[in-house]
Amino acid sequence: MPSDLPTGEAxxxxxxxxxxxxxxxxxLWWQATASVARTLGFELGPADTPHVLGHTVEDTAAHLLSARPPSRPAESTTDLIRLLTESFARRVERSARVMPGAPDLLHQLSAARLPTALVSASPRSIVDLVLPRLGHRFDHVVAAEDTARGKPYPDPYLEAARRLGADPGRCVAVxxxxxxxxxxxxxxxxxxxVTPEDGLPSLRQIRER
Known part of the structure; x- marks a missing residue:
């Protein structure tokens, strides 16, 4: 199958x-963060999006502390991390939905014997709630606790490649x-x-990337 990987670099x-x-x-993460923000006396808005989505709970807690009104007493970072994690976990348990096409794609990757890793900014406790819904055995799982720095730093992806014994340049990240x-x-x-409109890529698109 065609690929833009250099010859010999499958x-x-x-x-x-x-x-x-x-x-x-x-x-659900946005809702959980918004509920905690309200306890600090403010509402999340569009300007908060880059500091919340895709970030670790520690990074989000730090952002909430910096964004709270000066008149509000500061919660401890540890307390905010706990509140965020608990609020998110309740929502995940109740209504987390697997993306359309995800089980089929993961099954195809298993059938093709392509190694896979899950690389998440969520804490291990949240990842463990989600994994049974995916019905796939990842070769490795990298959660927020597994690297000193989370996304947007490269550390989580470098750690996943290291655990797999793979060259990052020969891995496709979705x-x-x-x-x-x-x-x-x-x-x-x-x-x-990927976007909600386009959905997950096909196995062929992954191979061709």
């Missing part, structure tokens, strides 16, 4: 973002957010950006 692995790519949880795309690109991965 695709080694496919690395998937989770929230917004395989499961429709980004609206991502939906600017934060995740920046991280995968910085790691040297070939990136397929």
């Amino acid at each position: 695709l080694q692995a496919v690395l998937f973002d989770m929230d917004g790519t395989l499961v429709d949880t980004e609206p 991502e939906d957010s600017p934060t995740g795309i920046t991280a995968a690109t910085a790691a040297g991965c070939r990136v397929l950006a």
Whole structure:
């Protein structure tokens, strides 16, 4: 099958973002963050989007602390992380939806014996809630706790490639957010950006990337 990878450099692995790519949880994360923001005395708006979607819970907690009204007493970062995680987990348990086409694509990758990794900005506790819904055994899972720096830094994708024994340049990363795309690109991965309108790529599109 045609590919723009240089001759002899076959695709080694496919690395998937989770929230917004395989499961429709980004609206749930926004809702969870908005509910915590209200306890700090403000409403989230469009200007907050780049600081919330695609980021770790630690980064989002730091943003909420910096954005709260000066008149409000500061919560501890630890308390905010706990509140955000608990609020998100309740919503994921109740209504997380697998993206259309995700189970079929993951099944095709298994049948083709292409290694896969899940590379998520969510904490391990959230990833563990989602994994059973996907019905796929990833070769490795990199969650927020697994690297010192999360997306948009390249660390999570570099760690996934390292665990797989793969060259990042011979991996395709499937991502939906600017934060995740920046991280995968910085790691040297070939990136397929997905949108709700276009859905997930086909196996052929992944191979050709």
